[in-house]
Amino acid sequence: MALANDENKDLIERDLIYSIWNQHAVVDAAIGTIIDYGSKDRRKDRDSYAEMWKRWYYDDYYRSYLVPLEKYGLKVPHDVVEDAWRRISDDFYHHHVAQFFATGWPVNYWRIDPMTEEDFEWFEDKYPGWYDKFGKWWEHYSTLSEPNGHKPIAFENSGYVYPHRCWSCMVPCLIREDTVMDYVDGQWRTYCHKWCHWQDTVAYREEYKGRPTPAMGKMTGKREWETLYHGWDLADIVHDLGYVRDDGKTLVPQPHVQFDQSKMWTTDNVKGIEFQSPNILLNEMSDEEREKHMEEYKQGFTINSSL
Structure with missing residues (x-):
């Protein structure tokens, strides 16, 4: 019809x-x-x-x-x-996603355990080249999985660079060379791919190829959840999210699946860590700083051989 x-x-x-x-x-x-x-x-x-x-x-x-x-x-x-x-x-799209999920474990509501040698072998067999891109990072994740005076892996010097988030699909811009940056509706936005950029700037508009499409609306609001907590202390964020157990200090998320209370992360372990929004920081940059930043971002990062 x-x-x-x-x-x-x-x-x-x-x-x-x-x-x-x-x-x-x-x-x-x-x-x-x-x-x-x-x-x-x-x-x-x-x-x-x-x-x-x-x-x-x-x-x-x-x-x-x-x-x-x-x-x-x-x-x-x-x-x-x-x-x-x-x-x-x-x-390696969803492998980058898994790495990001594990990186942000303190602000998730699940537990992601470290990998084993059997895991490494399976991933390398199914996805040749996987270890060179992700193996060392997962080894660092295992090293930092139990609290021992260090910070969560996102805030340690592993070499990983916290990603910008896509304005359209809201998944981070993880295949970094595909990232698109554009000034749209009065602010700088990032997109994970040209197709997500097309959605915000072409598809989700009040007119498409000369035909009124008011029902499409616009992608507005807080598209990047990090914006809601820019400048907050990580311990306060976890409390605000409700990710603290009944004892008032043990975190719901953990970077392992052990149940020994002595190996559990608490709000004391994440207190004093400032959380920032990549999008707010991007919009605060000068034009020159922004262009340089995005050029470096699209080049990717290298995981350090040691912590």
Whole structure:
């Protein structure tokens, strides 16, 4: 019925782009991390998330459902699907997400345990080159998992650079060379990819290709949760989030799954650490500082060999 009116094709094609991309940017980030990092089944014949995605999304959903839509006159956004597949197969997308989740463990409500040698072997087998990109960082994570006078890993000198957050999908800009920075609606914003930039600046606007689309609205509000806690003490943030146990000091999140109380992190261990918003800092920079910062950001980082 929708295709009976040619004027609807532009909107349907727009919707295909942002729905496919959002499925990737948000769903692959979460489900990919859960499937690969939330399992202790390290059998070599168990499919990785990338193998599942290739079979069930790329070969099945994309080729069997999306591509045939072209016979109805729709333009299927093949480049969007290919960009998503590249990020999973070549750019370690959900592995960067898992690293970020573990980096920010004090402000999450779950527990992420350190990796074992068996984990390392499985990831390297399924994703060749994984250890060179992530192995040393996960070793640092294990070293810093129990409180011993040090800070949480996000605030230690591991070499990891806390990421900017995407204004559209709200997942951090983790494949850093893909990051887009733009001045939109009176402020500087960051986007994880050109397709997320397109959503905010083109798709989610009151007009699309000359046709009024007021229902799309705009991406407004506090898109980056770090903005809410800019300049706060980390201990106060955890209290405000409600991530403190009944004793009033032990944190709900922990960087391990041990239950020995002596190995639990408390608010005392995170007190005095200032939390900052990358977006607020970006907007406070001069134009020259901002350009230099983004150039360095897109070059990525190198994990230190030792802490």
